[in-house]
Amino acid sequence: MRIKFALIMLTGMMLLGGAFAGAANADETGNQVFFRGGWAGMTSDRAGEAFTDTFGPAGIAGAGAPRNDGQSGYYVGAGLDLVLSKDVWGMMSKTWAIGEIGVEYKRFNSNTVIVPAATLASGAVVTNQVQITMLTVDVAPKIKFLEGNRLRPWLIPVGLDFHVISPPSNATTVLDIGVQFGAGLEYRLYKAFHVGLDGRYHVSTDQTQTSNSFGTVGGYVGISF
Secondary structure, eight states, rough: OHHHHHHHHHHHHHHGGGGGGGOOOOOOOEEEEEEEEEEEEEEETTOHHHHHTTTTTSSSOOOOOOOOOOOEEEEOOOOOEEESSSSSSTTSSSSSEEEEEEEEEEEOOOOEEEEEHHHHHSSOOOOEOEEEEEEEEEEEEEEEETTBBBBEEEEEEEEEEEEESSOOOTSSSOOOEEEEEEEEEEEEEEEEEEEEEEEEEEEEOOOTTTOOOOOOOOEEEEEEE
C-alpha cells in the first residue's frame, strides 16, 4: 500500500510540475552523482528456508521456532546520471534522456532465529540474529521532463537489475536478475545541488528459487557536474 500511495503522489506531482517553472542553471551539464535512501519492502518474505531460520517451525527445533518473516526495511544507495540526449534524439524538446548506473543496499526486518551451521556443529540449538539483505546494481534509462524548470519530473520506463541476496537460498545460490520501473520528482535547490523523491518497483526473475521482487520509496540528494 505504501508503494502504491507514493507512486500515486509522484504521478500527481508530475502532472503539476509545469507550474513550478524557474530559471535554469547555465553551468549545469545534466550529469549528476546522487545518494538515495528510504523504505524498502519485499513482496514475499524468506521465512522457512534453510539459511534464514533453519526451516522455522518445520525445522530442527519444531513447533514454536522463530521465523525470519520480516518483509519491510530500509535501503541506501548511490549512483550516476549521465546525459545521453537533451531532446531524446530529436523526438521531444526540453526532455532529457539519461543513463543511470546505480548501486543499492537493502536490509529487511530480521529476527533472532536458529543458526543452522552453529546448531549442527554444536549439537545444541544456537540462536542469533540472521539479517535478510540484498545488493542491487542497476543500469536504467531515465526520461527527465521540463528542461529549464526548478521542479522536474522523471520516469524510468524499464531498467535492468542485478541482485545478490543474503543469506543464500535453499539451492545455495545468491545471484538474480530482473527489471525495474520508477518515477520521481527533482527540485534544484541551488546551482548544482538537487533534492528529489524516488519510487520504484523491481520485478525479479527468481533465479535463486526465492521470490526477490521488492519496492522502494524514498528521497535523494544530487550534485550535478
